[in-house]
Amino acid sequence: MSRRSGILEFAVLGLLRESPMHGYELRKRLNTSLGVFRAFSYGSLYPCLKTLVQQGWLIEEPGNPPEDPLAAPLAGRRGKIVYRLTAEGKEHFEELLAQTGPDAWEDEHFGIRFAFFGQTSRDVRVRVLEGRRTRLEERLAKMRASLARTRERLDDYTLELQRHGMESVEREVRWLNELIESERAGRDRRETGEEPPSEHRSPDTGGLPRHQGETLPDPSDDTT
Amino acid sequence: MSRRSGILEFAVLGLLRESPMHGYELRKRLNTSLGVFRAFSYGSLYPCLKTLVQQGWLIEEPGNPPEDPLAAPLAGRRGKIVYRLTAEGKEHFEELLAQTGPDAWEDEHFGIRFAFFGQTSRDVRVRVLEGRRTRLEERLAKMRASLARTRERLDDYTLELQRHGMESVEREVRWLNELIESERAGRDRRETGEEPPSEHRSPDTGGLPRHQGETLPDPSDDTT
DNA sequence: TTCGTCATGTAATGGGTTACATGATTAC
DNA sequence: GTAATCATGTAACCCATTACATGACGAA
Incomplete structure (x- = not known):
């Protein structure tokens, strides 16, 4: 029982904003790109996805993500599910992003x-x-x-x-x-949304402070 | 419902090894000396104390800790409880200390x-x-x-x-x-147990690595 | 007499994990 | 044909928190 996580929800919406994905794939990205600082298990991810769908922030689609659209509709068997952000979900995520309340400052x-x-x-x-x-x-x-x-x-x-x-x-x-x-100083960063040409990445910023060593229960599978 | 924590249990036994205390006092120490890295609430502490008593590692005594032994037996009312480490508790704590298994290395x-x-x-x-x-x-x-x-x-x-x-x-x-x-290099540290004369504290060691910023939900009361 | 602090507890909830159960697909 | 990995899920548990409930005691 998890339902509605907070930070997990945030991360899921943020990742799906880039592109639709399977739950499996989502979890992998959660445990590599972001997972250096935090790992999540299916036991929390899938229930969270369900509630996000109920909220109307995601929709489930059968099949595979854009890269390999070979999968037939596959009605019967359990089948793969691609999660896609809805317009409402996008809006909601933008609200979350704009929040500057105290939890935005929590470790x-x-x-x-x-x-x-x-x-x-x-x-x-x-x-x-x-x-x-x-x-x-x-x-x-x-x-x-x-x-x-x-x-x-x-x-x-x-x-x-x-x-x-x-x-x-x-x-x-x-x-x-x-x-x-x-x-x-206003280094050449994008103001919002989409990525820039991705050429010059200003090398003068820094990185995350949070727990240098916290969490990280051994992501174990990220060998791609 | 908490019962049997692990690290909370460890800290409780460790603190009580020094001297008997009230639950209240214990929690305060947990949130000051140790609490720079981790805070605990009564909701986990008291249930934990109960199970430690059940295990036979602690005993409950009515009254106040050694420093002010003025409190009468006070049988009726809910009364204060002093927790004291038993011989078994001491032994158990020493076993825990000696463990070098993987969880001793967890963040x-x-x-x-x-x-x-x-x-x-x-x-x-x-x-x-x-x-x-x-x-x-x-x-x-x-x-x-x-x-x-x-x-x-x-x-x-x-x-x-x-x-x-x-x-x-x-x-x-x-x-x-x-x-x-x-x-x-074998700097003049105590080998085990009791404190040394507490004069020279070798200043060349370092400090804890764990989360520089993790946890710490605002200990709020540590003003002694 | 009222306020702050000492002091002990419980119920509901939160937000996760592990272990389990199931099955499809791919690579060898 | 079999092992690895992809893929989805659930049930039981863990370890904590918050909010609540209760009450004693000392000082202003």
């Missing part, structure tokens, strides 16, 4: 949101990046306060844990600063 | 395990650190392979996400290397 969501940054405006990107930075700075302040308060009774390892944790968060903040600066 | 577990490193032997510490390093190196290899394979179709943001993620993991590996070296 679990930030990475995946970032991966779809190419589909929003620079304005939204900057707001989300700043929100995330604020979050991390608050966290840092708490960590520092807590460390200053209880230093004596902590042993070496716990202390080192804290120290390294703080250092990591600090580095993440620095990285966000670079990203924000880069966005503000 | 979710590593941070908390590390916090209790002071209670194991150097031997176990090194094995756990090396295991973690191996894990991360495998992950890194996969990330590199995947990146090399699919580079063209990824947009700037997804690419940057990958790049930054890899960089973080690489940094974590470097940190593990320092820790391992430091352990091997």
